[in-house]
Amino acid sequence: MRIDILTLFPEMFEGPFNESILRRAQEKGFVEIVLHDIRDYSQDKHKKVDDYAFGGGAGMVMQIEPIALLLDKLKGERDYEEIIYMTPDGSRFSQAIANQFSLLGNIIILCGHYKGVDQRVRDHYVTREISIGDFVLTGGELAAAVVVDAVVRLIPGVISDETSALTDSFQDNLLAPPVYTRPAEFRGWRVPDVLLSGHQAKIDQWREEQAWKRTKNLRPDLLDEE
Numbered sequence: 001m002r003i004d005i006l007t008l009f010p011e012m013f014e015g016p017f018n019e020s021i022l023r024r025a026q027e028k029g030f031v032e033i034v035l036h037d038i039r040d041y042s043q044d045k046h047k048k049v050d051d052y053a054f055g056g057g058a059g060m061v062m063q064i065e066p067i068a069l070l071l072d073k074l075k076g077e078r079d080y081e082e083i084i085y086m087t088p089d090g091s092r093f094s095q096a097i098a099n100q101f102s103l104l105g106n107i108i109i110l111c112g113h114y115k116g117v118d119q120r121v122r123d124h125y126v127t128r129e130i131s132i133g134d135f136v137l138t139g140g141e142l143a144a145a146v147v148v149d150a151v152v153r154l155i156p157g158v159i160s161d162e163t164s165a166l167t168d169s170f171q172d173n174l175l176a177p178p179v180y181t182r183p184a185e186f187r188g189w190r191v192p193d194v195l196l197s198g199h200q201a202k203i204d205q206w207r208e209e210q211a212w213k214r215t216k217n218l219r220p221d222l223l224d225e226e
């Protein structure tokens, strides 16, 4: 999979993409993440990329020209299945959308800043608008990093224990059951006996019951979804 990220702040991705599973996924060739600085495509002698909103109002708007030039260049180089714009007024990101994206070959993620991008970018280039929640971040970069993280770990082979991603919370509309590791007892707090029993069928049944209980108590809304 190839992910092209269009941003005014490429350095913001250096931390999250250069550690742990995301780093290994890139080193092993499961994903190629390419950062593009929108400012490099400004035709203005001061490298300006934003301007006041027509009609007035507080806040700057990202101009269409640098974004269009960059998107035209990328689209001329390969086919992209989705051009995703990170915005608080997009559709709510979910595990289901992460699953869909993880099956794609080439995607572009556009990060907005200030008051967002000129509407014409959204009308003529963007194919999906995604929000990571009902709150407003200073820009789309952290939201894009969240989406990339959730998507890349689902690419087959990225997580070494292949069943692990399939037993995540949300994968089947249920929260994950509790997990424990050694020691079996700490300050008198014991791991549930069934997990030490070696009886796999009983363990599976216990986990399923716990997942249901947790979901019913903490996120009953998930049980209403189809």
Ligand code: ADE
Pocket (backbone or CB within 6 Å): 086, 087, 088, 112, 130, 131, 132, 133, 134, 135, 136, 137, 138, 139, 140, 143
């Ligand atoms: N940009 C600013 N806030 C955002 C959010 N909540 N989700 C996605 N992109 C954003």
